[in-house]
Amino acid sequence: MSEAQVAGGHKANLNNPNTSEEAKEHSRQVLNEEFNGGDVPKATDSGDKNPNNVAGGLKATLNNPKVSDEAKESAKERLGQMDN
Incomplete structure (x- = not known):
């Protein structure tokens, strides 16, 4: 803990x-x-975030109908940055 x-x-x-x-x-x-x-x-x-968990959360954001278009765009940009 x-x-x-x-x-x-x-x-x-x-x-x-x-x-x-x-x-x-x-x-x-x-x-x-x-x-x-x-x-x-x-x-x-601490910066010890698991990149796979972060990517999964961002992908979930993209597919959540309750999330704003602005938040989806931000998630899409962050996912693009992770691929680099």
Whole structure:
């Protein structure tokens, strides 16, 4: 599990109305002590994206009738750039 995922879990815990105040306090302490208040890069910021997954998502965008023409054009351009 990445640091971003751990920090994200603690952040979610703070916003969960079903979580006890004791658990929320623990999450606050972990975020403050280990994650600079929760300021960690997102998991997707690492640049470790699987190119095949990215291409699959872009292709799905092209075939989704609920996606705008502008978004489809952007996906088509990005797919073209990946082929180079």
